[in-house]
Amino acid sequence: MKKYDRVGRRIAFAAAGPAIALVAAVALTSVVLLVSGKNPFEPYTVMFEQATFSDIQVLILNDAAGYYIGGLAVAIGFRMNLFNIGVEGQYRLAAMVTAVVGANVALPAALQLPMLILVAMLTGAFWAGIAGILKVTRGVSEVVSTIMLNSIATSVIGYFTLPSVFGVQVGNNKTTGEMAESGWFPGIDMGAAGEVYGFVFVAVALGIAYWVILNRTRFGFDLRATGASESAAAASGVDAKRMVFTAMLISGAVAGLAGMPILLGDTHTYSLSFPTSLGFTCITIALLGRNGPVGIAFAALLISWLDNASAELDYVGYDTEIAVIMQGLIVIAVVVSYEAVRRWRLRAQQRMVGEELAAGHTKPTAPGDPGDDDTEKEVAAR
Incomplete structure (x- = not known):
């Protein structure tokens, strides 16, 4: 052929x-x-129409950046035959710690931004590394350990955002205080449509790095080989346990960046209203994108479109839960x-x-x- x-x-x-x-x-x-007595075609028409508006397009692109980074984090685990269901806890904890550091440390922007990004990656890697250690030393399923770590992360976040610790009470909301302006990631002003997060370009760079490392390096080959068969990889000289632990660390580090687009580009603080459930949505994105950087990008844009365009359904007699x-x-x-x-x-x-x-x-x-x-x-x- x-x-x-x-x-x-x-x-x-x-x-x-x-x-x-x-x-x-x-x-x-x-x-x-149709069963509920609604027009089965009108909701799609409404959502497609929403996608033609420039402000909705900016929202879709901005939200897709976080989805894309989270999807890459999940895909790294899948490539190793690991189910890192803990992206939710990893990205939220990383966002909270980064917000605390950003609110209490003020360096020049050339140092502040790299420091905050490094803090986010180290926090996510640390939280995922706990599950990795349990996996390679005790044989604990990463599914069980990461689900439990998600709950623990929620409690840790709740503690650190207490006014007596690092939190700041603003009305009925608890925040970590506003980050120093030198830690705000610059974006692209689109006028009335809003601002495109600068972290969108970081997400693109991560996708390129993911493809290069996975397909053009010895480490990527070892990772894929271990995911396909640990025994076969071990026979060729690959330390399977070390690869499992390393993959969890990398997956967690990437997951730690999933909250950075909105934290560094918009809210500049972590509060009770910070987006949740992104980590679970990213599992869908990784599956739909078949763990490939291009496929994950299209899946992230699709899910982001469903989220942002469905808001209009409330005004035309449909429930947003359709999305x-x-x-x-x-x-x-x-x-x-x-x-x-x-x-x-x-x-x-x-x-x-x-x-x-x-x-x-x-x-x-x-x-x-x-x-x-x-x-x-x-x-x-x-």
């Missing part, structure tokens, strides 16, 4: 899963609307559609190999022989 045929086939199968999931989610949401229903259905549809596509891909590869063997265009590949990597892996797995 020609190289461009293989590339086209891979792209088609990669796009099939998300496409099927989105179509299924829209169809099921429409059924829910929440669609997000939940996307999660279910993603799991089912990816498994279906995996089976279709396996059958297609087996059929392709059989046809080429019958036509005499190729020969069975022995271990180590060059060939279609995906085909060899799938046939071996079969």
Whole structure:
């Protein structure tokens, strides 16, 4: 098979899963609307119309930056066959600690911003590292430990925001106080549409770094190999436990940056009104984006659009929960559609190999022989 045929086939199968999931989610949401006596098409028309307004576009882009960074954090864990469900606690704790440091330390901007970013990364890495240590030393499932750490993080945040500790009482709200202006990350003024967070560009840089490290470095290869098979990686000289712990640290460090777009670009303080549930939403984004930087970007923009454009539904007689229903259905549809596509891909590869063997265009590949990597892996797995 020609190289461009293989590339086209891979792209088609990669796009099939998300496409099927989105179509299924829209169809099921429409059924829910129809059963409840609502117009099954009008909500989508309203939300698409909202996306044409410049102020909504800025909101979508700004929120997508945090979603994208959180999605990368989850994807790093997935690549290692780890389910870091603790991104929620890691990013919130990192945002709170960063806000406290920013409110009590004032350096020149050239030093203040790098310091705050480093604080956020170290806090997120520390919180994820606890789960990593429990995983490699005691065999504790990272799912269980990170869920528990999410709850502990909430309590820690509640303590540190007490007025008697680092908190500041502002009316009925508790905050960490306003950060020094030198720690405000500059953005791009779009006039009446608002300001695009400067951290959007940091998110793009993180996506590029994620792809390069994962696909063009020895560390990335070791990480993917350990995620595929710890025993096989160990046989090739990779310390599987060290890779698991390192992956959790990196995932936590990236998660710590997920709250920075809004903290450094807008609120400049951590309070009770700081966004929550971003970490859980990012699991959906990583799944929908298939752990790839480009796919995660499209998924982040989609979820951000659903969040911001659905606010208008209240004014036309629909519930904003429609967007929440669609997000939940996307999660279910993603799991089912990816498994279906995996089976279709396996059958297609087996059929392709059989046809080429019958036509005499190729020969069975022995271990180590060059060939279609995906085909060899799938046939071996079969």
